[in-house]
Amino acid sequence: MVMKTKKGAAISIATMVSPVTLWMAFFIAIPLLYVAVMSFCGTDENYNVVFRLTLENYRRLLDPSYLQIYMQSILIAFLTTAFCILLGYPFAFLIARTKSRKKALLYMLVIIPFWTNSLIRIYGWRTFLSASGMLNTLLMKLNLIDTQIDFLYNIGTTVFGMVYCLFPFMILPLYTAIEKLDINLLEASSDLGARGASTFFHIILPLTASGIFSGSIMVFIPALGYFFVADILGGGNSDVIGNLIERQFQSGNNWPLGAALSMILIGITLLLVKLYQKCGGDMESLGV
Amino acid sequence: MEKTKIVEIRNVNKLYDENHVVKDLSLDVYAGEFLTLLGSSGCGKTTTLRMIAGFEQPTDGLILVEGENVADKEPYERNVNTVFQSYALFPHMTVFDNIAYGLKMKRVKKKEIHDRVMEMLELVQLGGFEKRYPSQLSGGQKQRVAIARALINNPKVLLLDEPLGALDLKLRKQMQLELKRLQKKLNITFIYVTHDQEEALSMSDRIAVMHGGVLEQVAVPLEIYESPASKFVATFIGETNLFEGRVVKIEGNSVSVMVESGMVTALGEGFSEGELVSISVRPERMNYSVTPVEGFTIEAKVREQVYVGSVIKAIVELGNGNEVKLERLAGQALPMDGTVYLYWGENDAKLLRTPDNEFFQAVENIQMC
Amino acid sequence: MVRTQKRKLKKGLGVGYCALIYLFLFLPIAVIITNSFNATTSKPYMTWKGFTFDWYIKLFDNSALLDSFGNTILIAVCSTVLATCIGTLAAVGMYRYRFRGKGVIDALLYIPVVIPEIVLGIALLTLFAKTSIPRGILSLVLAHTTFSIPFVVFNIRARLTGYDNSVEEASMDLGAGKVETFFRITVPILAPAIGGGALLAFTLSIDDVIISYFTNGQTKTFPLKVMESIKSGVSPDVNALSTLILAGTTLLVILTQSNLFKRRK
Numbered sequence: 001m002v003m004k005t006k007k008g009a010a011i012s013i014a015t016m017v018s019p020v021t022l023w024m025a026f027f028i029a030i031p032l033l034y035v036a037v038m039s040f041c042g043t044d045e046n047y048n049v050v051f052r053l054t055l056e057n058y059r060r061l062l063d064p065s066y067l068q069i070y071m072q073s074i075l076i077a078f079l080t081t082a083f084c085i086l087l088g089y090p091f092a093f094l095i096a097r098t099k100s101r102k103k104a105l106l107y108m109l110v111i112i113p114f115w116t117n118s119l120i121r122i123y124g125w126r127t128f129l130s131a132s133g134m135l136n137t138l139l140m141k142l143n144l145i146d147t148q149i150d151f152l153y154n155i156g157t158t159v160f161g162m163v164y165c166l167f168p169f170m171i172l173p174l175y176t177a178i179e180k181l182d183i184n185l186l187e188a189s190s191d192l193g194a195r196g197a198s199t200f201f202h203i204i205l206p207l208t209a210s211g212i213f214s215g216s217i218m219v220f221i222p223a224l225g226y227f228f229v230a231d232i233l234g235g236g237n238s239d240v241i242g243n244l245i246e247r248q249f250q251s252g253n254n255w256p257l258g259a260a261l262s263m264i265l266i267g268i269t270l271l272l273v274k275l276y277q278k279c280g281g282d283m284e285s286l287g288v
Numbered sequence: 289m290e291k292t293k294i295v296e297i298r299n300v301n302k303l304y305d306e307n308h309v310v311k312d313l314s315l316d317v318y319a320g321e322f323l324t325l326l327g328s329s330g331c332g333k334t335t336t337l338r339m340i341a342g343f344e345q346p347t348d349g350l351i352l353v354e355g356e357n358v359a360d361k362e363p364y365e366r367n368v369n370t371v372f373q374s375y376a377l378f379p380h381m382t383v384f385d386n387i388a389y390g391l392k393m394k395r396v397k398k399k400e401i402h403d404r405v406m407e408m409l410e411l412v413q414l415g416g417f418e419k420r421y422p423s424q425l426s427g428g429q430k431q432r433v434a435i436a437r438a439l440i441n442n443p444k445v446l447l448l449d450e451p452l453g454a455l456d457l458k459l460r461k462q463m464q465l466e467l468k469r470l471q472k473k474l475n476i477t478f479i480y481v482t483h484d485q486e487e488a489l490s491m492s493d494r495i496a497v498m499h500g501g502v503l504e505q506v507a508v509p510l511e512i513y514e515s516p517a518s519k520f521v522a523t524f525i526g527e528t529n530l531f532e533g534r535v536v537k538i539e540g541n542s543v544s545v546m547v548e549s550g551m552v553t554a555l556g557e558g559f560s561e562g563e564l565v566s567i568s569v570r571p572e573r574m575n576y577s578v579t580p581v582e583g584f585t586i587e588a589k590v591r592e593q594v595y596v597g598s599v600i601k602a603i604v605e606l607g608n609g610n611e612v613k614l615e616r617l618a619g620q621a622l623p624m625d626g627t628v629y630l631y632w633g634e635n636d637a638k639l640l641r642t643p644d645n646e647f648f649q650a651v652e653n654i655q656m657c
Numbered sequence: 658m659v660r661t662q663k664r665k666l667k668k669g670l671g672v673g674y675c676a677l678i679y680l681f682l683f684l685p686i687a688v689i690i691t692n693s694f695n696a697t698t699s700k701p702y703m704t705w706k707g708f709t710f711d712w713y714i715k716l717f718d719n720s721a722l723l724d725s726f727g728n729t730i731l732i733a734v735c736s737t738v739l740a741t742c743i744g745t746l747a748a749v750g751m752y753r754y755r756f757r758g759k760g761v762i763d764a765l766l767y768i769p770v771v772i773p774e775i776v777l778g779i780a781l782l783t784l785f786a787k788t789s790i791p792r793g794i795l796s797l798v799l800a801h802t803t804f805s806i807p808f809v810v811f812n813i814r815a816r817l818t819g820y821d822n823s824v825e826e827a828s829m830d831l832g833a834g835k836v837e838t839f840f841r842i843t844v845p846i847l848a849p850a851i852g853g854g855a856l857l858a859f860t861l862s863i864d865d866v867i868i869s870y871f872t873n874g875q876t877k878t879f880p881l882k883v884m885e886s887i888k889s890g891v892s893p894d895v896n897a898l899s900t901l902i903l904a905g906t907t908l909l910v911i912l913t914q915s916n917l918f919k920r921r922k
Contacts, residue, residue, distance in 0.1 A: 009754060016747065017746070023803070024806070115864070118880075123685075124686065227867075364829045370827070376823035378842060379824075
């Protein structure tokens with residue numbers, strides 16, 4: 001660390017760090033605090049936010065129809081995370097351990113789809129899976145089915161869409177963790193008599209667990225909020241918490257209730273991040 | 289000729305939080321000399337160098353360069369330049385741009401910059417390398433660029449922080465000679481930091497030995513070796529045999545000391561009876577006899593002798609199991625059986641006071657006998 | 658023999674598995690590209706009616722769509738520049754100095770990374786509503802800058818861990834002031850990381866749906882235009898524009914990547 005004369009250092013720190021401090025204070029800290037305050041407010045008859053301390057919004061959060069959606073949303077997020085791990089781990093392992101020069105290309109190919117707008121890609125799936133879509137046409141041409149099947153508009157397709165949208169957020173940390181794995185350790189393990197499976201459970205899995213943890217954080221939390229996936233592929237039959245919030249801020253116009261619903265997401269996020277840190281997770285690896 | 293002081297360090301202390309890394313350091317550096325700060329890692333030598341460069345501020349005390357207090361001067365305002373241990377070459381610039389950097393900062397004209405850089409490249413024997421990038425250079429070449437980049441600014445003082453530490457032994461020897469040659473040729477003051485005592489002894493005009501943040505001794509290399517001022521200097525520079533004991537008799541300059549394994553004699557002034565002292569004797573100054581010698585009663589048995597080219601290194605064992613090292617010329621082997629009596633000439637031993645902080649340890653050692 | 662056969666089988670399985678995953682990733686893109694050449698003119702534009710280039714031409718008559726694309730680029734450029742400047746200063750400043758309150762800044766930077774986008778979206782919406790910041794291009798730029806800053810900071814920070822402070826000391830030792838050192842030494846050395854962070858900020862911005870959805874007012878970005886058209890069926894000219902954007906970004910990244918590669922050499 002360079003430590004300058006006290007005064008000089010103070011000036012340098014101020015010029016370098018105050019822009020980010022002010023920006024993050026004004027656009028992150030204040031709005032989130034405001035949302036927290038708003039969750040205790042009410043509205044007047046014109047849906048304007050009125051400042052009066054009330055627990056009304058929190059009482060409404062316990063509405064059975066809401067409770068059902070929380071459970072559904074958590075189930076969707078859980079299934080999404082599980083599928084991302086199960087599908088993603090072997091895949092990340094295979095590309096991270098590729099020895100040839102194709103490795104960089106294989107890695108880039110995971111990212112390239114995400115340069116196309118995610119909405120339109122989800123819509124692409126809808127086109128593909130719809131009753132009159134390509135999959136049905138294909139299956140009928142192959143005489144595998146004789147009536148159109150509607151694949152869409154259920155929890156299954158919502159989970160499918162979530163997995164699709166969030167897949168790279170699982171792959172990238174897994175890839176990083178697996179790439180760091182020292183090949184000598186695997187050789188040492190098999191040298192010491194471990195078979196493939198025990199090497200995997202005793203060596204590989206513990207050493208790449210950090211990647212699984214950060215990937216899970218980056219998949220589970222957004223899956224609670226991705227309302228547009230549930231809209232496009234779930235067709236209103238498999239809403240997530242994000243849909244509830246979206247409705248209050250766009251059509252429902254009850255901002256305080258929306259704020260209270262957001263507090264649930266903030267709470268879950270804080271809880272999971274704390275858990276992640278407890279497990280030795282590094283915050284920095286979430287952002288890169 | 290009167291020597292001019294170019295850097296004066298006066299009662300400088302440096303603390304990092306609770307950590308006192310430089311303790312009340314006072315040191316004068318004279319114009320044109322090659323001064324080495326020598327010590328093991330963590331002794332405060334690099335911190336001292338960095339305070340002269342301006343990267344660190346003394347907690348208290350003064351640093352003067354050419355008689356001027358530099359406390360308020362930023363590194364870029366000081367007429368001293370540094371050669372960094374890691375070279376710190378700018379990776380995104382060519383060799384030419386690296387060396388030209390300091391002159392560019394001084395807004396020197398382009399033509400002049402070009403000529404001076406080319407001249408400097410020749411001086412460090414890197415002609416033709418100006419278009420290369422640091423990543424395309426070997427360790428030794430990087431080192432030369434780092435030196436050229438600092439020297440081109442005609443600094444009053446060049447600070448070198450373990451500049452040869454990353455080089456292999458052969459290259460290091462070669463660069464030592466070259467640095468010395470450059471220093472004499474350009475007549476620039478060098479302050480050189482190293483932990484390598486051989487490097488210090490072979491290159492320096494004077495050596496300042498530091499230990500635990502304290503300046504132990506400043507002297508010419510020969511004096512450092514022949515007459516170490518402290519127990520630390522005696523053991524850190526070269527090999528030595530150290531005896532700890534208590535003064536029992538003083539006759540003029542001759543001091544008799546009772547050590548664990550017997551009685552010995554050495555020259556010394558200002559000691560008093562009963563005082564705890566150490567005696568340092570270099571292996572090549574240690575002598576033996578098969579018959580007892582007056583003033584010495586240390587008996588030993590020869591344990592092993594090894595021929596190392598032109599000399600024999602012998603280890604003898606004292607009654608208490610301690611080892612003493614001797615060096616003789618080849619062909620003067622010690623008798624392998626029987627008892628030998630160790631002794632030394634008046635000028636071959638150095639009598640050292642026990643520092644206060646080691647007093648109790650010393651008492652304990654002596655009481656054990 | 659058995660062992661080599663087993664290995665071959667294993668390898669084959671691996672390649673097959675990866676191929677399936679890539680199919681999963683690229684299939685909707687294939688659908689988009691295919692549909693951009695679909696000659697159908699009736700909603701919801703899902704059945705194949707033959708091949709045509711018409712949509713690539715009609716695209717240029719759809720001014721609302723082109724405007725939304727223009728907005729997206731404008732917002733992405735502005736927010737990328739802002740986020741890159743603020744983020745670079747912050748990353749270097751926080752790496753170099755220890756000071757009180759650093760942990761708080763860190764925590765604030767982690768928030769946009771972990772919190773669901775919808776929460777950030779509605780939080781910014783309430784802020785813009787309360788402070789009467791007009792919702793439109795300006796609010797979108799502010800919002801996009803906000804979620805981009807952390808990614809720029811973390812990208813640069815990841816590179817800084819191997820960064821040798823002594824090059825800056827060397828620069829000052831050779832007579833360059835702090836500002837000069839920052840622009841002549843720090844920024845050029847960190848250029849690949851800064852570029853990477855900026856690229857990330859840019860892609861995040863052009864792809865953003867959720868936060869824009871809450872903070873846009875009447876202004877439409879391309880993703881929001883897509884969202885609007887989804888209800889009635891996305892017309893093939895939107896697919897055509899998406900295909901062009903994909904081609905453009907792919908080209909851009911290939912170019913910048915090779916550029917970064919050269920610089921590192």
